[in-house]
Amino acid sequence: MDMDLLIAPIIIFMIIVAPIWLILHYRSKRQVSQGLTDEEYTQLNDLIAKADKMAQRIDTLEAILDSEAPQWRSRDDGR
Missing domain, CATH: 1.20.5 (Single alpha-helices involved in coiled-coils or other helix-helix interfaces)
Structure with a gap:
């Protein structure tokens, strides 16, 4: 059953x-x-290029901050 x-x-x-x-x-x-498809491969390469450009911008901003406010890295903003 x-x-x-x-x-x-x-x-x-x-x-x-x-x-x-x-x-x-x-x-x-x-x-x-x-x-990866061709479209995904193209998107990945675009993201890599954007990440490289952003890294260069960050390096530039850090260099500017280092020259204008040398103590900015050691500041504690409460985090």
């Missing part, structure tokens, strides 16, 4: 849910293994 109650959900799972699950699983595995 208990087994009869489990047969219908198992059959529904095997016919409907399992194939969809497998298809989606292997599709995502394939996308991960393919690596």
Whole structure:
């Protein structure tokens, strides 16, 4: 009797849910293994260029602060 109650959900799972699950699983595995697309690679290079430019700006600002307010690094602003 208990087994009869489990047969219908198992059959529904095997016919409907399992194939969809497998298809989606292997599709995502394939996308991960393919690596970056051309668009993602371009975006990554743009972000790298922006990060380099920001690092240069920070270095420039620190140099200005070092010359105008030499003690700025040692100030405690309550943090």
